[in-house]
Amino acid sequence: MRSFVFILLLIPTFAFSQSQRQPDAAQIKLKLKKLNVLTSVLYMAAHPDDENTRIITYLANDYLATTGYLSLTRGDGGQNLIGSEIRDQLGLIRTQELLAARRIDGGQQFFTRANDFGFSKSADETFRIWNKDEVLSDVITIFRQYQPDVIITRFPPDERAGHGHHTASAILAQEAFDLAASKDIYPDQVKQFGTWQPKRLYTNTGRWWNTSINENTPGIVTLHVGEYSNLLGQSYTEIAAISRSQHKSQGFGSSGTRGDQQEYLEYMKGAKAEKNILEGINTTWSRVKGSDKIQPLVTKAIADFDEEKPYNTIPALLQIRKEILKLEPGIWKTRKLAETEQLLADCSGLFIDVTTDKFYVAPGQRVTASIEFVNRSPIEISVNKIQSGDIGIDSALSLPLKNNAAATQITYKRSVQKSEPYSSPYWLTEKHGVGLFTVTDKSLIGKPENDPAIHISFTIMLAGEQLTVTRPLRYKWTDPAKGEQARPFEIVPPVLVKLTNNVIIFNDASPREVTVLVTSASDGRITGALHLDIPQGWKTQPERITFDLKERGEEQVKTFQVFPSSQEETSTIKAVASIDGEGSFDRSMQTISYDHIPTQTLLSKAEAKVVRMDLKKEGSTIGYIRGAGDEIPAALRYMGYTVIEMKNEDVNAATLKQMDAVVLGVRALNTNTRIGYSMPALLDYVNNGGTLVVQYNTNGDLVTKNFSPYPLEISRDRVTEEDAAVRILKADHPAVTTPNKITVKDFDGWVQERGLYFPNKWDAHFEPVLSMNDKGETSKDGSVLVAKYGNGYYIYTSISFFRELPEGVAGAYKLFANLVSLRGTKPVVSPQVNKKRKSRQG
Structure with missing residues (x-):
């Protein structure tokens, strides 16, 4: 009897959220044919x-x-x-x-x-x-x-x-x-x-x-x-x-x-x-020394393949596997060994699934692993051993799996090894620079993602041969609308901490409340203390706050008074939880969930940007119409505005009248299919004294061309150097004077770029406010264009506020506050303007 390793693919060829499915006969035959191509x-x-x-x-x-x-x-x-x-x-x-x-x-x-x-x-x-x-x-x-x-x-x-x-x-x-x-x-x-x-x-x-x-x-x-x-x-x-x-x-x-x-x-x-x-x-196989017998064996297996009975191919595959094992080490031995083993799994119809009742635990905590076996072929299959060093399983057994018998289930309750690393993307584990991720383990270079957190291996006998099948532990549940769903199982710190705001603005030297959410990821009671790491010259009251979490998933909100320094600055604060005998923990858990990809877990530092600046604003209520998705509404709330996120049906005169300004999200003119129908009402709003800020859009797929009161053309011009020199073209314009005085110093500390898809042609009614360019290029004056329309202001800006505001860039906050603070006068609508407005179409 020959023993060899049989590794099932850890990521199958279907969406991770779906149940496991065996490939059909056509897919199996394609794999068989591929076995003969090197x-x-x-x-x-x-x-x-x-x-x-x-x-x-x-x-x-x-x-x-x-x-x-x-x-x-x-x-x-x-x-x-x-x-x-x-x-x-x-x-x-x-x-x-x-x-x-x-x-x-x-x-x-x-x-x-x-x-x-x-x-x-x-x-x-x-x-x-x-x-x-x-x-x-x-x-x-x-x-x-x-x-x-x-x-x-x-x-x-x-x-x-x-x-x-x-x-x-x-x-x-x-x-x-x-x-x-x-x-x-x-x-x-x-x-x-x-x-x-x-x-x-x-x-x-x-x-x-x-x-x-x-x-x-x-x-x-x-x-x-x-x-x-x-x-x-x-x-x-x-x-x-x-x-x-x-x-x-x-x-x-x-x-x-x-x-x-x-x-x-x-x-x-x-x-x-x-x-x-x-x-x-x-x-062909002739490129590999000693492989003379393999090509004809595969050719025969293809010719003899029975779509109705793929398991009849298993003896041929076992013979092919035996010949591959004789080869000298090399890339084609490794590849074709894996392909043959996968084909053995496919043809046998063997189903092994390992699931758990929770999608994360902390190292040292217990996890329940439920294993389901089904043999869907007449091939003799039995399970002889189950092992996992990750959770301490080492069981010998003799478990025959009869053809399509009711699923056999085994359950283990084990503790995750204390040494197991956290489940966060390997390239994001350490802080990285602008151009290169930090990867300390060079063996990971090239890999698309982490290996699954927990593996369980099974030693089985298949047609008289001993094989080792490895499967990942997954969390699985049934959604009433979507059916069976699954997501990767994760290992996380015993306690998670999160600052409830990503950016905290201090407009003066007065203290602000800073709240921290602390969550238990452990079974049983956890007690400890929470503190904030703060910049030099800042202080908190109290310095430490105790917490007492009695069960897994319990959350508590703790509040600190934070006193800023007297100097304007942008810095970082970090929340840290200390547990006696366990150490300190400073990670928050962010979950990214979309239907087309597996749920992702990111364990990032529990940090927030703190911005000490003298920020002034006018008005109190901003209407926001979403585009492609950004965090500008949160930034406006950080400034102290009430933000009303408006749906298309909300864009009417009565609702708009309540807004001190309206902002269109990034690429709203590309992604909001009904924005064309909203533009007449929005331009009426401007004409009657409102302020409309339109953020950047691309020029290739505009939903409507009637988005501006005056002609304006969007180009592909951009300024990619985040430290590119900025020139203020109109030093007395309210966009750079009211309520915040903007100077070139306000463009220090920007990230990634200045802006993108700048307009390059515009009507004389528009006033360009800023000029900038990358080294060696001509001036780009279309980053902020302001036009008086009727009694209000229409502003088109391609500055990358969607990048700068979440990063706590003080100058970007001041400039954006000025744009939404522009104020018009009482409405006096001329017949000409009224005629132009009525002729506009979405």
Whole structure:
């Protein structure tokens, strides 16, 4: 009897919230065919959504190549169309969207440590901020680990790529193509992975920079990605559209295309191909020494496959597995061993699920693990051992699993090991810089996400062979509307603390109440004390507050009086809970939940920005109309405003009359499909003396063109340097004088950028207030445009307030307070204005 390891995939090819499902016969046959193809392709670009899902789908499902996507960043610097999460939290969402896409198109996913710091206008700037050598090291690591035969880049290595990150991704691909083969480059990597030389590197030439390209263009290799798969019942472009549509935070829903479609690949490095991107590459088992018997065995297994009885393929798979075990160590032994083991699981219909009744516990706390077994085949299967070092299970047993018998269930109640790490994304565990995440464990580089918190392994006998199956612990429940749901099981600190506000503004030297929510994540009673770490020159009363939590999930709110310093400053305070004999804990738990991705848990520091400034404002009530999602309403409340978040049906004269100002959320003109119908009422509101602040929008997908009382054109101009010089064009304009005096000092300490999608043409009624530009570029004067319309003010601003206000940037608060504080006069509506207003359409 031979013993070997049989590892089921930890992330199945369906949404994590659904119940486990076995692949159907068509999917099993596709995997069998893939078992006889030994080649790999790595697609490479800069961000989530840069990848061409048509090519990935085609290569993975038609060529049956092992296909991966290397995204240098996690998309942290982008905008979010489905919620208010930005930066690290957005990167977490977009990571999971990529994984959701790969589960559909059949690819694998990789990342470097590079942080998406926002739009970059050159590769030189990108490399300076990222630290080029570090990111290049990561790319070479992934090349050496993954060992791709072919590299395909999404972008060219020059300015045609349109973004510094894009250009940088192509440059890094070309450099790593050569350097990965050198034993003198990163020798520590060489000791671990060896060297690797890909066969060729091509660019997925885009039509936007090469409009005349076609399959007859010299040096071009064409992929006919629109082919139809009879086995899967869809064209590859239809599958690719479903994959692409997982990028929901970017608004990249895609409709599938049918019929012949082409993608073009342009030669860059290595061996040229004439017709086929895999020309000259041995894609058979003959590329592996000692594998002579495997190819015919797989071919026969494919030919003999019975769609009605896939379990009949198990003897052949066991024979294939035996031959693979004889091979010398190497990437193809590892890959094909895993594929064969997965096929054994698929063909046997073996169902093993491990669930628990709570989705988080603290180290040392007890957890209930409920295990369900079902054998859905006539193959003899029995369970001989159950083990988990994570929760201390080591049980020998003899449990036969009869064909489709009622589910066998076993329950363990065990304590999580005290040494288990917390379940927070590994790249966010430590503080990171602007350009690079901090990853102390180098073995994690390239991985898309953490491994599951708890594993349980099962030693089973299948058709006389001993196998080890490993499954993750999950939390599962039944939703009345959605049915069976699941989410990852997490390990968290014994007590969680959270400041109830992310930004706290001190308008003068008076103290403010600061509240902290403390929550037990432990069974049984927890007592301790809470304190605030505060900046030098600040103080709290009291210095410590005790808490007594009697059960898991119990919450208590504690309130401190915080006295600021006399100086204007932006700093940070942190909440810390101390438990006798346990230590100090300063983490809050943020949950990110959307239907298209698994629920994510982020254990971030329990911190808040504190802003000591002399902020003045006028008015008391602001109406806010949501766009793509941002935290501006919270920031307005921090300023002391009452914020009424208005739905489309609320936009009428009676409601608007109650508002001192109305603000449109970021990209409201792109995402609010009914905003066109609201604009006439909003412009009437301005005409009658109101103030309307319209935040940035993109120029490509405006819901309505009638969003301004006077002509205004949005461009793609932006100022990406957060420290770019700012010039005040009209020093006496109320937007920079009332109620707060704005100076160039107020633009210190900004993050990521100044602004984006500035208007570049506007009517003479608009007054530009500020001017700014990136180094070496012309002045951009459209960041804040103010127009008097009738008796009120219409303001269009592309300044990135949605980034600055959540970061506690004092100058941004002062400027935004001035914009919403602009006041009109009593209404005297001229016939001409009235006529123009009535002629407007949504």
